[in-house]
Amino acid sequence: MKKQGYVYMLTNPGKTVLYTGVTSNLKRRVAQHKARTVPGFTQRYHCTQLVWWEHSDSIYSAIGREKQLKGGSRAKKEALIQQMNPEWRDMSDTL
Numbered sequence: 001m002k003k004q005g006y007v008y009m010l011t012n013p014g015k016t017v018l019y020t021g022v023t024s025n026l027k028r029r030v031a032q033h034k035a036r037t038v039p040g041f042t043q044r045y046h047c048t049q050l051v052w053w054e055h056s057d058s059i060y061s062a063i064g065r066e067k068q069l070k071g072g073s074r075a076k077k078e079a080l081i082q083q084m085n086p087e088w089r090d091m092s093d094t095l
Contacts, residue, residue, distance in 0.1 A: 005062025007054045007069065009077060010047040015088055018077055019047040022066040024059050027095040034092065049090040052081045 006026040010019045010033060019042050023029035032038050034048045041047070056062040069077060085091060 002057060003059045005056045005059035007056065007062050007065045008050060009052040009069075009081060010042060011049050011051050011088065012046045013049070017045045017047055018074060019045070020066055020069050020077070022059075022062050026053060030092045030095065049088075050092040050095075051088050051090070052077075052084050053091070 003024050005022060005024055006029075007020065007022050008026060008030070010021070010030075011017060021029070021042075030050050033042050036043050036046075036048070054062075054065065056065060069080075081088060
């Protein structure tokens with residue numbers, strides 16, 4: 001059985017920072033970010049608001065997608081967010 005994956009983007013309250021990550025359990029991972037138990041970039045910049053996510057049937061394809069997004073411009077990431085979530089609201093309550 002293949003492990004599924006998720007690529008996701010978080011932002012901070014001022015929407016000045018975007019973080020792109022990958023996980024096999026989106027609900028758990030977002031909860032960790034919100035509790036600020038994940039040391040590093042998201043904790044330092046208060047990235048706790050889930051503004052975009054994408055499901056993949058395989059964790060490997062999710063990792064590939066994450067690399068693609070991280071290599072892209074902020075404008076491309078913002079366009080993806082605008083398509084799914086034009087108000088940039090925190091989508092964590094819909095998981």
